Amino acid sequence: MNKVIRIGTRDSELALWQAKTVQSQLKNLGYKTQLVPVKSTGDLVLDKPLYEMGITGIFTKTLDIAMLKGTVDVAVHSMKDVPTALPKGIIQAAVLARAETEDMLVSAQYIDYTKPCTIATGSLRRKAQWLNRYPHHTAVDLRGNVQTRLQKLLDNNWDGAIFAKAGLERLGYLHKSGIKSPDFNGFGEELPWMLPAPAQGAMVVVAMEKDTFCQEALAKINHTETEKCTKIERDFLRTLEGGCTAPIGALAEVVSDKIQFKGCLFSLGGKKKLEVATSVPHGPQGIDLGNDSANKLLENGGKELMEIIKREMKQ
Template sequence: MNSKPLNIVIATRESRLALWQAEHVQALLAARGHQVSLLGMTTLGDQILDRTLSKVGGKGLFVKELETALEDGRADIAVHSLKDVPMELPEGMLLACVMEREDARDAFVSPRHARLQDLPQGAVVGTSSLRRTVLLQALRPDLRIEPLRGNLDTRLRKLDEGQYEAIVLAAAGLKRLGLQERIRCEFDEAQMLPAAGQGALGIEVRAGRSDLIEALAPLVHQPTWLRVAAERAVSRAMGGSCSMPLAAHAVLKGEHLHIAAAWGDPEARTPLVRASQSGLATTLEQAEALGQAVATQLRERGAH
């Protein structure tokens, strides 16, 4: 059944990648007969660029203003990179749609070196992610990991100016903006386990907007939703925020889901802790239960 045409306002950050994501959703909804416009906003996360996210309040800084626009009725839906969405949504908000995932892997980007292994001893690598920091330290303890903030174009400019030998970015963002030629290689998922929700888009609405939930239903990709539900459950059970050095990535084959997670100490005083679990996942509840089981294993092995 087609939902009746709606006038939909999308709240979005104004970075090039966020606008691409919002325009992508706008085009899909417009193709189904809806009138869709964008409300561009600058979030606190876009404004504070001199400190790492973990020190200024985490990735929720990228979604708070968008949620305020939903609450006060200026916007109907907000399109997010799911890895930026806090594990607990505010009262009265819900995740109405998870779309098909782009590449979930991390990308190695460097002007001079083809792979992480090729970097010289002590090379400077840029990332603001604690997850990437601990995984890079496990792969190459000799590297100097330095903070890297700003939108995608800013990060690439800092690399090109020579501030870093290499940087690590989400492959999905580079591919969505047509910048895949900047990717020297994608990290093997076993080497650099992605963040929960990486590469997937989520759409947030006010609870009770059944008209919007119905309009968004054709955009839902259930296999992706099952995978990210398991990943986000690990993070939620660990008290997850972007100030936690945690990776979680799920793979779905038929009705069988395999989820792997890793936790590391940013000071590198203890080795990486890994855990995994497999099982049937035909519902979000089953997927979340697998994620919770992995979090329990991590804690039993010393993650905190």
């Protein structure tokens, strides 16, 4: 174990928390590690919605290049940010035990949902689900790391903004009394009706295909149940999207002796909603659950809706 595993990560507070979690687990197993922070394009360009930037893996591309160049050995990502097709030569090596999957609405004061409201989010999925439920509301774009988005919520005349619960929790901002950060003090409300992004709440570590040392090390921190559930969700995403960004939610969970799955596809403005829900015994039957669910949705109006989304995205 003389080799030092260089761990590539984005340099935001949340990304560093994730990388340090991986570093700690490897250290406990006797491995030597070094953190190598980098800044991604997704972190540098904050004035455009992600879907308008037209880059696959906008938060992962810089680290992919660093790995291929040999600057880092492995990279830690929020799994929901990782494209379903990894670059040639890079493989998924470990998925850590999953955190909370829910989204949360964060606000500085009480919100009356019956009145017109302005809700901020940079996610097509969150926007579509919110407007489907509250068509009389307005959604505006919000980009940046967690701290930046909380500050923007304070600085603008918005009623609330949507965050992943896992990120708020990992940074220590989630309290019983609400959301508290060095610069923000407000309310947090879970959104159980909002399906998360595929693999939301999970962290993934990727390694080079030929690097057996790092693969063997990372296999020791892999969480099998999370790996299986996120695979189902990402299979659903890949089969449904076909390379096009779309408002898609998915969640697979092991409940007793079954794997329960829910998936959804919305039109860009949230007016149209397609969903699928199913369960299979926890075993080999779950291998194709994501693909099968996506194909079922495609056969029941999803194909036509995806074509509409693709046309609208090009306009």
